[in-house]
Amino acid sequence: MLSNLPFSYLFFFMMVFGTVFSMSSMHWLGIWVGLEMNLIGFLPILVYQKGMLNSEAAVKYLIVQAIGSSFLVFGSLIMYNVSSSWEILSLMSFKYFFVSVLFIIGSLLMKMGVFPFHFWFPSVMGSLPWLSCLLLVTWQKLAPVFLVGVMMEISNMLWLIVLVCVMSYGSAMVGGIGGMNQSQVRGLLAYSSIGHMGWIVFAVCHSYHSMKVYFFIYIIISLCLFFVLWYLDSSLMVNLNSSVKGLFVDLSVIVLLLSLGGLPPLLGFIGKWNVFMSIMNSSMSVFVFFLILSSVMSLFYYLGLFFTFVLKVFSSTNDELFGGFSFAKLILLVNFFGGWFMIVFDVFEFI
Template sequence: MMISSLPFSFLFSFVVIFGTILSLSSSHWLIIWAGLEINLLGFIPLIISRNTTAETQSGIKYFLIQALGSSLLMLGSLHTFSISSTWEVMDPHSWLTTTPLILSLILKLGAFPFHFWLPPVMAGLSWLMCLTLATWQKLAPLFLLSSLSQVYLNTTMTKFMLIIAGISSLIGGLGGINQTQIRAILAYSSIGHIGWMLLAMTASETVLKMYFLIYIFISLGLFSLLLFSESPILPNSFRQKTKDLKMLQISLILMLLSLGGLPPLLGFVGKWATMSYLTSLSSPITALPLIAGSLISLFYYLSLLFSLTLASSKMTLTSFSPSLTPLSLPLAPLFITSLILMLNISGSVFIFSSIPLSEFL
């Protein structure tokens, strides 16, 4: 089944990558819109490739939301062209003209106030599609929005982005408190990280790139572990007391804590860099709502992990995943996850190596 679907997956994966690259490499709003549409047309078949009811529902929801975002993007592009007779991205326009463009990109990202679609869509996807939605699908909207923010730097748009960033982080923290489904938790975590990316966007494009790369790296490790475990609900993956799964449990715990931003793990580095840059600009108070949202997220991560690691279960290794045997389990995920884990724990090295030694003398 998997082998027969490989040409299908490769074809539409290429379409998804091509659409994103086309959007990022263009300075023409019409070509950007076309690239986003190509990306959407390639991603929908990948979502529904297993032909399950949950994936079909998520695919329909995702298509409707992204179609609405594309409509707003085209509306803003046509409005811009009608006023200035240009399709250029870096050409500054009035706030009224730019508003549909900003709203369309925020809708595609899943930030406040258009965050409502992300948890139900991610709840029905496979782990690989969840990883793609949380990382690659954010690439084009995020950096297109960054290009717009550079045009309107230190204007009303900057204040608007700071408000969206703060509320998104708070929603990401508060929304995940009562969640027990791992996909829903990761969806709200993604919303919170979008808030930090928007804050980093207003600070520096370099900080934004670093934060996004760190987020991709942690998400790759976390979703790889979940993909290996094939467990849709968190307690089922943690209630394993067999010796062979201990390393997998520890890796998953550290990845979740790193995603929550617990120092000195790698997930803390991006937030620390953003705060450090804002402090140099004498505006650290703008990050207070995001810090509050991160602390709430970290609180329910710690509470959830504490309760799950103390839980007992009679489940065996074969009930953990029918496709994994005691011999194949340590060989498949642990080599990759060990490498990611080592680099994840080394986040403190990046932090302290960037502090001048003169501060300690």
């Protein structure tokens, strides 16, 4: 385990501090420094198992993040050359100077793995252990999503909103189509993450509050799902379907996959429903059809796993069928009733 390594706490602290520093900075140079500190702290976590695939994934991740950082520095230098200021608020004064904004928004989308910069994400995630995968799909996306939201709020450029919306549609469609031909669990979850980032980026353009709610729900589901997959210790679909760890464990995997796909009335549906309701009065509401279509595609391969699990569970004669760890029961309760709890008690107002 990573927790047994003495230097792991230092790198975790550097990764967290880099993200917080980047989100709290008002200058593009400080944002770049925070992102680089986050990268330096995350790279040793990728290679802690010292395997060939882990090292290959770390090199790919380093190259992509370095390209994204170079785009960020180049765009900020262009802005500094025009406005003589590193402040992020300088975007308000030069709303028609789109070259620097284009480079900056492209760098942030590349760091998130959003279409058309999604090419690196499945190959990197397919070679990582479960802990690194969890950090890659949750914490590593926090700072870029926040910065994209800040740019949407202070720039107010129509062409930028349209461009980001088109990229979010493409990301959602790639996530829906790409997951249909996957036999590896990590690859499936990578394309699922690409699709969810399309929803999150689309929500950023219209409602910052809906984005926070969706991202919060996505983190909860990802934490539960990766914990169960780590417990099952299966990387292929065949191995995942052939191992019986108890009824509650199998049901938790089924419910988490369907919740990740947004099937009502599970927790994942609440985030999509909240985004949909927040853009009903927007001019972009007609284009939400593509996001819903991508969710239907995601549910297609999730339901394939669902039927395989159901046949396996009810045909099993294992004496420990009703066994399993108690956390799996909590997972079922959270995904069945967590969303409706948030609605009834107005938890959305505190997010």
